[in-house]
Amino acid sequence: MSNNNIVIREIISEDNIQIAKVIRDVLIEFGVPKVGTAYADVSLDKMAETYNGKKSVYFVIDNDGKIIGGAGIAPLDNYEGNVCELQKMYFLPEARGVGLGKRMMETCLKRAKNFGFEKCYLETMPYMVDAKKLYAKVGFESLDKPMGNTGHYSCNVWMIKEL
Template identity: 80%
Template sequence: MSNNNIVIREITSEDNSQIAQVIREVLIEFGAPKVGTAYEDVSLDNMTEAYGNSASVYFVLENKGKIIGGAGIAPLENCEGNICELQKMYFLPEARGLGLGVKMMKKCLEFAKDFGYHKCYLETLPYMTDATKLYAKVGFESLDKPMGNTGHFSCNVWMIKEL
């Protein structure tokens, strides 16, 4: 698949069920635990509401009406400083290897910087190696311990980037 027909845009309420399904499918594909990951997040089925304030945004990848991935930015809860979190960045296999991860990261980080965040934090799983490589490629650095309170205790890879 080429990425010529793929659009990165802000989520709408019509996308809620599709992006929830995408995220759950990808987590299952990678054998991620359902507990302590985005899989069980209450917000997963109501993403437009979860990202509906001015300090947050969620973008989806759309290909001819089908949602094939997404990622968002929101304030990092229970953390001092002006730090946001890159959240729920998951792509279906058909969206991988097309350069869309870098495009999505740039879009999210541009929003974060424009909004005035100073740093961006993320959590992932150790066996999501392609994602970790992508994060490092755009300037994220590893941390020794988690920050804030994401509720994702099963995610034990923590990274941060200066904006």
């Protein structure tokens, strides 16, 4: 896949249907439970509106009009402190292994820092091996227990990074 037509940009409402399908397709591909994960989030069908608040943003990977991935930053739910959460980072197979994950992480973490967050938290699944490698490579460290209460009780890998 050529990176010539690929842009990482903020989500717009016209992207909602495509990014919801991307996220659900990836979750199904990896056999993730539909309950207790992003699959069941009510926000999935209205991502542009969900990430239109203060100190939150969602980026999509646009390949000449086709959304092939995305990730967002928002304050960590139910947590006292200046911590954001990296949320809903999912890529279709064609977006993997070509450096887009690293670019997306840089984009999200830069915006988190610009928002003034001190740390970034994330949750994932143990079998999302490539994602965990990427997170570790950019400085995320494992935690023994979750922070806040995201409602994603099926996600049992927790990581944090100083910004």
